[in-house]
Amino acid sequence: MRDEAGFRAFVETHGATLQHAARLLTGDHHRSEDLVQTALTRLYQKWERIDAPLPYVRRALVTAHIDQSRRRWWGERPTEQLPETPDVDGALASSDLRDELRRLLAELSARERAVVVLRYYCDLSERDTAETLGVPVGTVKSSCARALARLRVEATSASGGTTS
Numbered sequence: 001m002r003d004e005a006g007f008r009a010f011v012e013t014h015g016a017t018l019q020h021a022a023r024l025l026t027g028d029h030h031r032s033e034d035l036v037q038t039a040l041t042r043l044y045q046k047w048e049r050i051d052a053p054l055p056y057v058r059r060a061l062v063t064a065h066i067d068q069s070r071r072r073w074w075g076e077r078p079t080e081q082l083p084e085t086p087d088v089d090g091a092l093a094s095s096d097l098r099d100e101l102r103r104l105l106a107e108l109s110a111r112e113r114a115v116v117v118l119r120y121y122c123d124l125s126e127r128d129t130a131e132t133l134g135v136p137v138g139t140v141k142s143s144c145a146r147a148l149a150r151l152r153v154e155a156t157s158a159s160g161g162t163t164s
Contacts, residue, residue, distance in 0.1 A: 007047050011040060014054060017122070018061060024117045025065045027106040038064045058122065059132045062114040069110045104154050112147035115140055 018039065022032035039060035043053055050056050105113050111133070118129045119140070126144075130137045 002044075002047060007044060010043075010053055014057070015040075018057065021058070021117050021121055022061055022065070024102070024105055024121055025061070025113055026068075027102045031068070035061060035064055035068065055128070055132055058118065058124075059134070062118070062133060065114065066110045100155075100158065104151050104158070107154060108147050108150060112143050112150070115143045116147050116151075119144055 015036070018036050019032060022035040022039075023029060026032045026035055039057050042060040042064070043050070043057045046056070047053070105116065108116065114133060115129060118124045118132055119126070124132065126137050126140050130140045133140070
């Protein structure tokens with residue numbers, strides 16, 4: 001018999017955090033929902049046998065994302081900038097920053113993106129990130145360094161050559 005209440009409590013406690021991490025990984029709200037659903041399904045299937053569900057579901061999230069990113073996507077890609085709209089109490093600026101972060105993350109490789117999200121959004125140590133991804137700590141360090149360097153270059157070029 002499955003511990004339905006325990007699983008439900010886990011999802012209620014960690015669902016929003018997993019959703020946000022998935023959104024950072026995918027750069028898309030709808031794909032992130034599918035990704036979280038896939039990871040939680042994998043967790044549910046092994047719920048009774050897993051001692052540490054949060055690291056397991058994080059790993060399932062990253063693995064599912066990498067699997068999905070290997071598939072070719074044939075959907076539309078926006079190519080033009082939207083016209084300027086008036087800012088309402090700074091909400092647009094905040095939204096623009098989040099969009100810019102998602103765009104910058106999307107330009108990283110799947111592994112680099114996973115390392116950055118796990119290290120800085122999920123606040124995992126290098127060791128925990130390495131365990132989650134199943135790679136050596138050195139790989140996490142080098143992937144993180146490369147990713148942050150690329151993010152700095154992209155952010156600088158996106159801001160017109162100035163850093164804030």
